[in-house]
Every structure is written in C-alpha cells, then in structure tokens.
Amino acid sequence: MGLAPLGHVLFKNFLNFNPKNPKWAGRDRFVLSNGHACVLLYSLLHLFGYDVTLDDLKNFRQLGSRTPGHPENDLCGVEVTTGPLGQGIANAVGLALAESQLAATFNKPGYDLIDNYTYAIFGDGCMQEGVASEAMSLAGHLKLGKLIAFYDDNHITIDGDTNVSFTEDVLKRLEAYGWHTIWVKDGNTDLAGITAAIEEAKKVTDKPSVIKVTTTIGYGSKQQGTHSVHGAALKKDDIVQLKEQFGFDPEQNFVIPKEVTELYAQTVKAGAEREVEWNNLLSKYSKEFPELASELTRRLKGELPAGWEKKLPTYSTSDPAIASRKLSETVLTDIFEVLPELIGGSADLTGSNLTRPKDINDYQPTQDPASGDYTGRYIRYGVREHGMGAVMNGIAAYGAFIPYGGTFLNFVSYAAGAVRLSALSHHHVIWVATHDSIGLGEDGPTHQPIETLAHFRAIPNLQVWRPADGNETSAAYFKAITNSHSPSIICLSRQNLPQLEGSSVEKASKGGYTLVEAENPDVLIVSTGSEVYIAVDAVKELAKEGIKAGVISLPDWHTFNQQPQEYRLSVFPDGVPILSAEVMSTSGWQAYSHQQFGINRFGASGPYQDVYKYFEFTPEGIAKRAKATAEYYKGQTVKSPLHKAF
C-alpha cells in the first residue's frame, strides 16, 4: 500500500506500454525488485488492462494460479521473475544495458526506434544484497541514463526497523557509484513530487537515477509503519477502517470504481496508439534501411540467422591438442560476426577465460570513446559474478540478445542465485566457465571446483556442458545457442586436450554418446571433459590385460536426458558394468554408472600434471578402477543404471 501512489503515477503518467500486446518491443520495462510486494504489481496489471483477471487476483498464492507468491515472468506484464532480493534491480541494469546497445546499433537520425526507459522499484532488502551492489556499481560506470530506480524507503524489513542492521546512507552510496540521486520525502501523498522527480530523472541522460521515495509501509492501516504489515494479512477491522478512510465501501471486495476504470482506460488507449506510431516508424525505417530493419525484426523475434551453425569449427585427430577454453575462444571468434545478438563479457579474467573475440569493441559509455562505445559487444563486468549473472538475465529478458559471460567455474557458484533464476525463467544465458577442475593447477583448492557440477546439474532446465575436445565444444555452443529456453554453463579446461577419434558435433549434440565402441565389453567408462581422453588411454591399458572396455562421453546430462530412452539405452546398455570418471564429487554419477571414480575431498595446489597424478586420474589409475569394476560385477546380472521402476 505504501507503494500504491508511486505505482499509480508511474503506470498512469510515465510507463509506456500496450497491455494488449505486452511484448511490444517499444515498451518501457518495469521491474518490481521487491517481489514480495507483487500484490501491487498484479493489481496494476489488472487495472491497466493486462490479461490479469479479478479471479487471478482472488487466487493469489493458490496452487495452479497465475499469481504466485512472487511474480514470475511467464505472466504478461512481468518482465523478470523477482522475489529473491537484489535480483530485480540487477536485472533492470541488464534491461537498460540492452536498450542502450540496441539503440546505438539500430537507431538512425529521426528513427529512435529503440528508445525505452527501464523503471525499477527496490527496497531496503535489495539494497542490502551484494548482487545489487555489484550491478548498481556497474550501472554507474556504464552511465545508463535511461535506468530510473525507485528506492522504497519504508524503514521496515521482516526484522523490524531497518535501523537494526542498515544505517548506511543509501543515496550517498549510490552517488559514489555514479548515480544521480533525488529524494521525495513524502511518498505517501506527494504525487506531484513523485512526478517532478521522474521528470528530473528523465532529463539526466548520462547517469542512472535513483529516486528515494520515503513511504510508510501499510500506509492507511492501523499498523502502518510496522513490520507486522510486511508479510502478514491485515485484520478485518483494520481493513474496514482502511477502506472507509479511502472512500470505499467496506462491505465490498474486489470492486473497482468506475472512475478508476475510466481514468486508466485513457492510459491504455494512449499506449495502443503509441504502438501504432512505433509500427509506422518501423515501416518507414524498413524502407530507408531495409537490411537493418530485417535484422532488427529477426532479432526481436528471437530467430537465429539461417546457417549460422556452419561457422562452428570441426576438428579431426590430426589437429593439435588445445585447451577447451581456447577452443571456446575459437568458436566465439568464428560465430561472433554472424550472430550479432551475442553480447559477451567476463567478470574480470578476460585474458584467462578467453571470452573476448579479437578485434571487437568493448561496450562502454559513449563518453569514453577510447575504450569502446554503446555499440560494443563485450562487457567488462568487473569482479562481479553474481551481478553479471543477474545482468545477463536482464539482457536476455530484454530480447534480441544472447548474453554470455565468463568466469572460473568455481566462481559461477558466487552467482548461484542468478543461475537458478535463469533456469526458472527460461532465460537464454550462457556461462563460459573456464578453469573447470583441479586441472587449473597451482591456484589450488580455493579455486578448484568439487561440488560445483553436482550443484548445477541438479538445477532443473539448466544445460551443464563439459566438452572433451573441439567437436564437443562446438556442440556445446550449438545447443547453448539453439536451445533458447534453457540457459547453459559451458565448463572448459585450462589444460590442453587432444582431439578425439570418434567425436563429432552431431553426436555430442545429443548430450552423450558412445565414443569408443567395444564388442562384448567387460566394462564401460563414462566420463566428461578433460578426463575423456584419459579414459580413452585407459582402454588401451586395459587391452594389455585382455580387458575389453569402451568409453561413453557424456558432456551434458540435461540434453542427454531428453533423448529417447531407446537411444539412451544404446549408450548405457544392459549387461555391462559402468564406471564413471570425473575429477569432482561423484554425487549424481550413480544415475549413470555402477561404480564411481571422483574426488570427494577438496583439491590440491600444484602443476596440473602432478595434481592429476596425485589423484590417480591417469590412464593407469582409471584402468585399475575399471578392472576392479569389471571383476566385481563378473558373473552378476548387470542392468543399465537408466532403468527405472517408475
């Protein structure tokens, strides 16, 4: 309720949208970062003519409703899923960034086709979260002038007065980040003040703006200003007095006065008209700039250019051993030009994770032409993994972009909150996660992932690729780019990997396949990434002892699990014991193997060859365990681990 006046002013007088076409590309974006206040958002969407019905409002937080306890982006008018605090404001940074890049790329004099604002409301909780700090510092650096954020300063979190933990000077902090700051001292009633503040913010074009709106939580309730109204429903008598106070009939629920409907209908009408104007402008633009227009239209539809995948490199065994981070760089360099929707970046570490194709420009504020401008397609995120993840979610939500971002695999975990929301929200986001194991060597246990793949593989709707060579790296990118509803993490080695006999983009694109065939094998070894070639060498060791072994490469569980059962059983057949081999936690591998070889402890610092030897991830070490597995299961009926009782 404290936010209702702001919501009214913003939706009524500023926000540019057409509720009949909520995905209109010219719309302003609105993000409610404090997603627990979603009643406000759902109500505004209903009042302003979106396809959100009174029944939807009545079914708030009920099973099967379209109005869950926190807003999800599958509801029209909800740009991004929010609730986990700090994410929404960081998404807003991504939305604003995307707008500025697309505008710089496509607008022409007289054709400000891409020209929308991103508005966001955030609360104290968001401001306390580190992810917001990272993204807001970046937004200041990037001078995102069309980002206008409202700080809902209501002094209350669930723990009571924010003063118990939060006494910083928020506006000063944002100033330090390079934001323009405005304060509306009475957000409860000063509609003119809110209006003036937004107008001022729109005039500031070289800085993001924050408008601190001091409100009273639960304004009008007997309990206004207390944390009792944060999560809990109001009592009956309080609702009665509240309705009377604002001129409503306390006997009636879910009734909207005719004046309100009529007033808001004007806004709706104006929005529809603006879309017509925008479409007309696009038509004219199409005549003057037909190629640009068709490119823009294609990207806004989310369609890939025909034949882009022909640029993906393929390899044969005569090619040299190459680190998969380097193979990834080659892919990116090869496809960057044909896929202008790709917008890259890295949380520092660019020189290590090789995420920057050569001869491209940075995305940087236009005021700084030396290092790039807003047409640039490489974002310097700084050491801000969580912020990068959430900003990428915002870029993806804008549409017309496929963002990728690099860091060490171990530090994707810093961004776990954002990764989870990518998957829940079906954002088309790609993590380039290099230095993906103990193979990073000297940096040691603090940087060597162990639990990381078990974590990410357990997130629904997330591709987690760990390619073994060049062809598999191309396959990983092929699926990451074509499967637009599932985000990806592509895990890449620091160390060189040989090109494997039997690998291909096509086979690897199934998520898993038989790499080394064996007739009547005694044992199969299933592996991923940098351990696959060692498993292949282990097969040779085993052959010396008369043990027949084959190798399965399983670069992405998620993709493999979507293959027909018949195919999957051809890869993991009945009758053969299977050993998994990966230099990480064995957790999860039991679903694909009878016996597991992994590292269920933290790693070790040293040259990577020494570290691999220490953990016995050598041809001999794997062969020894494969032999033990074959012997253990000898004479037993062995069924494929893929069989299920239900």
Place this chain on the structure above:
Amino acid sequence: MGLAPLGHVLFKNFLNFNPKNPKWAGRDRFVLSNGHACVLLYSLLHLFGYDVTLDDLKNFRQLGSRTPGHPENDLCGVEVTTGPLGQGIANAVGLALAESQLAATFNKPGYDLIDNYTYAIFGDGCMQEGVASEAMSLAGHLKLGKLIAFYDDNHITIDGDTNVSFTEDVLKRLEAYGWHTIWVKDGNTDLAGITAAIEEAKKVTDKPSVIKVTTTIGYGSKQQGTHSVHGAALKKDDIVQLKEQFGFDPEQNFVIPKEVTELYAQTVKAGAEREVEWNNLLSKYSKEFPELASELTRRLKGELPAGWEKKLPTYSTSDPAIASRKLSETVLTDIFEVLPELIGGSADLTGSNLTRPKDINDYQPTQDPASGDYTGRYIRYGVREHGMGAVMNGIAAYGAFIPYGGTFLNFVSYAAGAVRLSALSHHHVIWVATHDSIGLGEDGPTHQPIETLAHFRAIPNLQVWRPADGNETSAAYFKAITNSHSPSIICLSRQNLPQLEGSSVEKASKGGYTLVEAENPDVLIVSTGSEVYIAVDAVKELAKEGIKAGVISLPDWHTFNQQPQEYRLSVFPDGVPILSAEVMSTSGWQAYSHQQFGINRFGASGPYQDVYKYFEFTPEGIAKRAKATAEYYKGQTVKSPLHKAF
C-alpha cells in the same frame, strides 16, 4: 611488490603477534583478502620468524607444499583462507566483531585482556564483490572501531586498468557505510604516511577505518603498473634490474640480508614479551575473577562445558506435532545459556526462522543501548546472506565462539562461496536453514529449494542435517556443536511435523538409522526431514496391500558416511529394494537407493498441503511408488547400494 612497504610497516611497527605461538589469543589478526598476493604474506611470515621456511617459499604452488596458490588457514600465521575475492575482508569483519563481543563480555577495568586489532588488506577485486559490500556495510553499522582495512589501490585487475569496469568513488562509498576514511597517496615510498594513517585509524574508536594506499603494482619492475605483473612471473632481465635497483645481488636468490634479519628479530622479541605480559595479566585476572577467567580459558581452548548436551530436549510420540524451525528455536533457547560461545543471528527473517532465543540482547554498537550492546549475542545481519556466511567464518576463526546464522534454505545458496570456505577451512559454523522445501508453500518456486541439498551434500566436510522431528533436531544440534571441524547446515521445516515413534537423539546422531523395522521387508523407504512421517504413513498404506515395508531416516549423509560399514549395511541391507523419498532433486540419492522419488523441476506456489498433494508426496503417493519399486525388483538379486567395487 606494491604492497611490500605497507606489509613492512604493518608487521614491523603495528601488528602484535608472537610467531613462536601463532595462536596466542591476544594477537592482532591480519587478513590478506587479495589472497593471490600471498607471496607477500608467506614472505612476511618467513621474515618475521613464523614456522615458514625458505624451502616452503621455494616450493610455492607445488604439490604437497605448505604454500599453495592461495593461503589456507592450516598454515601458521594465516588466520583465514583467502583467494576467492571479497571473502577475506568479510572474514575480517567477523574477526573484529568477535573481538568486540569477547572484550565487552570479559574485560574489566584494568584488565583489557581482549584488546586486539584486526587488520586487512583488500584490493579492487574484493571491493567489486557483493560479499564485501554486505559485510562492510554491516561493519559500519556495528561501528567496529578496531577494524582497520587497507585498500590496495593499484588500478589493476587481470582485465587491465580497473577503469574498464570500476569507476566508483570507493572512499565515498565506504563513508556512506559509516567508515572513517584516509588516503595515503604514495604507498610505494611514503612509509611515514602509512604509519601516520594507521595511528590516525587507531584513534577512531567508533568507526571502522579504511586506508586507501595508492600503489603501483609490481613496483620497481619494468612492467610496473601494468596487468602483466598481476598473475605472471617477471622476466629474468627484469628481475636482475629490480634487484640491482633495491641493492640486492642479482646473482643470488632467496637470500635475506643480515640487517633485515636483525631488524625484524626485534619485532619478534617484542611480540614474545607482549605475550608474557598478557599471560601475567591473565594470571592476575584469574585471581580477581576466577569464574570469568576459567570460562574465558575454556572458550579460548575451544572446549565445550561439561554436560551441556543434557539441555537438549527430547520428545516422545505423545508430544504434539511441531515445525522443525520451532523445534530448533526450542533447542537454541534451551542451550543458549549453557553455551555462551553460541552467537546467533539471522539475515533478516528472524521472526520466520525463529533463531532468536527469547529474552536475549542484540549485539549492537554500545552507542545504541536501546537495542542492545556489544555483550549481546544476537546479530542482525540484515538481508545479507553471503556477508553473514563470511562474517560467521571470521567469528569462528577468531576462536571462543560458535556462530550460527539463519535464513531460508534456498538463500543459503546466495552464500555458496562462504559455505564452501567454511568447509575447506574447517570453520565451526552453523546455518539454521528454515523453510527448507516446497513445504514453505505460498512463497512459491522462487523460494523453494530443489537443487540445494544436492549442492551442499556434495561439498566435502559439510554436515547437511534435515531432521524429521524433535529428537532428530536435537541430534542435529548435538553433532553440529560437537563436531567442531565440520560446519553444518540444519534444514528445518516451516510446517508442523509429528514426533516419530522410534526416533532418538542417539540414533539420529549416527546420521542415519532404521526408523521403522520390518521383518523380511519387500521394500525400504529412505527419507529425510518433513517427508519421513509421510513415509511412515505410507508403510501403513502398503500394509493394507500386504506389502511389508520399513523406513530409514537419513538426516545427515556426511555423518552417516563416517559410521562403520557394518553399521551402514545394517541400515541399508542386501536383499531389499530401497526407494528414496524427498521433495527435492533426486540427484545423489542413487547412492542410497535403487529407485528415487523426488522433484526434478521447480516447485509451485500454494498452501503447502496442496503443493505436497500436487507432487503426490502423500502416504498414498509414496506407497504407490514403493509398491512399484518392490514389484520391479521382485525375483531379482538386490544388493545394497552401499557396496563398492573399490
């Protein structure tokens, strides 16, 4: 090299320590948050007489050495493991917080026994990380005057000039957080300026201080000031000119001039003397305050008071159904007085996760007596999960404390970086993770953990408890508190859970046990937490159909895995198919079961009973799957999933 002058001044003239007893309780704490600069730390430790030899330095980053690529806290003189950026400075906040609480609790006029400073060095990378933002804002709020941090302002990260992504005004931002700020403009040569700055910072007692020390990375190298010196070694000719420039013989390596040894020996001697003085003060204090002294001594040794565990509540089936978050509150209330080393807190949500025992004081700055003071034992962390995790690591590293912190289980993931370091560093930290499943109901998929347990169970050395009732909740706390080398996450329900027949603190303390025995069972159901009682009811459903079933409760995999194999096989015996049932990702459960029932998708918003029904986590739903499992394996030789080939 850029930091060498600061390191020299700090260790030589300010840092209070005795290298011959690196764990002396009266020592100042030093944290190198930019852990990649650990050559500096290792060198200082060697030069100042710690048990770090020249051979240790020569074996830097080699397998089996004591000097890994990033410093780990098992080396003397390394207070906390650093390297993952942002963690160290947040740990430093915890170290300073612990000091202030212990001082307020134990010091008496004339007996400033607890009176140490916490010094930390952090770089641009740390400052960009959200975890640092969270912790530093909290430090400002808490007015931690004895925290003195140095901002190594060298303009360089791996990506080159920090200006590519980081143009905020760091000191202004820290001022906004409530810090005292000082700038030493020439950190390369102005030793007097550094000295004066530290002296000034020590005088400011009601604010943490930051000293920005502008340095040149790789000072003295031909490549000074460039990112080429960030990670890579210097070239030979550069080393020669560098050594000549500073008056060393370029032909000699690992040689320490006699003057240096003699100069630093004075510091070492003075440190040893200060420890003697401190021990004398403690002796006197022991005579005047014998009870306090014995309590302090006990806590500094990390010993638990005898018999504390008798306070743990036990339950029988006649006790009512209670949510495990509420059972947790009862445990905390019961043990809080007998375990003064417990220092609680929550990332907001106190009223939801019930982490605050009644009638206790908040830990708050003494300037704010209304809400608590430094003797308080409940920390209002604010909505800062990652910061809380890293601050708890610092508190634990100080010694004399067992910190616990609450949030929703789903948001422990925000702190993944800190949780991993708790486990790697053996910090005695407890997460109270409530609302641990779809059972939180209406808040919906954004708040319902799915992958979370698969993630945390895969972290080595981490207890992940999910108790099923009152006795199991007491067991979880018993193990979390007595197993001082393994941090814990205790996962607790929002919804009520009945007290189970057959549960006990003793049995549950093994991590897993047979809850419902069955003679010649057709199937066993293994489950955790809020699903266990449903599994017990499923057994009754199965009995109606003549199917004999038993139930295994497995509240903590980590603890269970440490039991003797004989015991473990008695719980997971041969000859019976086992079904797992838990409302999360099934990933990992294959290690304990032949068939899995879980939720490999995101959750749903609604009243929790509806959501459980929707996912068929009902007695009937589990029974149906148990029956299918029994039928599937009928007539087959079924071996315990615990058997291994090696």
